[in-house]
Amino acid sequence: MKRLFKIFGITLGIIAILIGAFAAYIGFKGVPQYQFDIPPAMAALQAPLDSAHVARGAKIATLLCNECHRGADGKLIGKEMLDLPADLKPGHSLNITQDKEHGIGEWTDGELYYFLRTGIRKDGSWAPPFMPKFPLMADDDLLSVIAWLRSDDPALAPDPRELPPNQWNFLVKFLSNVAIFPPALPAQPITVPDTTDKVAFGRYVADGLCACYACHSADFTKQDPVHPEKSLGFYGGGNPMLNYEGELVPSANITMDKSTGIGNWNYEQFYEAVKNGKNPKGGPLYYPMFPHSTLSDAEVSAMWAYLQTVPPVVNEVKRYTGKVE
């Protein structure tokens, strides 16, 4: 018996040492580096700078970029992400103005394109989870975002203010080593589906462009950005998100389940919620939901058609009820 305890004790000791060594290794290694493996055709890409592409890119930026990168005075100089979950803090976004030294003025269109798809920079460093990657965005939409980054939008005019490089905490390093990786480049060109195919177009707007599923599934760390439908609790909500005050605002179940989702809503209620941020029960929908006011009516109605095809998830979400004044 004594011998058995001894073996047990030694085994535990070895496991503890291995865990300690692994933790030290992750802490030292940090967020992994990756090969900047850009295909030559992508490296040579040039965003078309015509006004239609710039306008499309500016619209996409209101849905995807500005909220995270906008400093206090409206310039896109980066900011502290106060709404990160406490165990992932601290973290901040970076300067994406046209400043050559402190922003992205020296990046080529190809480098931006590859980065927005994968999160990998020219020096091999990788932007961890909080900078979203866009593996499903249509090629032309991605080029529009780059055209906008090059435009004369005053929010992007060169600005030298810069936050220091991020010092990610252990959990972020750990997740970046074992759970969350750069998405693969798309194998085929991606085009925006024809608007007459409402479900396909709606799927593109919801999953590919706006990534509504990312907030509206169960957990940021259990998602598949290349196959969103494989994400845990796809559109069933409950993702424990925070507002800027650090209060919990879980995402809503927006599947068509009649008791716990939005299966009893009519289209007008959905439209008002998505476009104008109105809760049909009265009052606003709270941040981090935000009014997607630049979406066209066709885009909102196509998303509604698409959501009818998403399998209903039974998940009662305990909702945020507003600040106590």
Ligand code: HEC
């Ligand atoms: C949820 C917040 C968030 C959103 C949304 C977001 N970003 Fe970022 N972005 C970040 C963070 C955080 C970093 C810094 C990552 C790091 O330190 O490695 C970053 C880094 C970047 C960089 C690299 C800058 C550098 O100097 O290395 C670029 C370029 C960029 N973002 C562009 C965009 C564009 C364009 C969009 C919209 C299509 C966007 N981001 C949307 C949070 C965000």
Ligand code: HEC
């Ligand atoms: C940044 C995260 C985030 C993104 C992106 C996001 N949502 Fe939300 N959404 C939320 C949160 C959190 C709530 C809950 C807000 C509340 O309780 O007031 C919510 C609420 C909603 C509601 C209200 C549901 C109800 O039962 O009251 C609808 C509808 C909705 N979102 C649709 C969408 C659609 C469609 C998209 C994409 C175009 C989207 N959301 C993108 C976080 C997000």
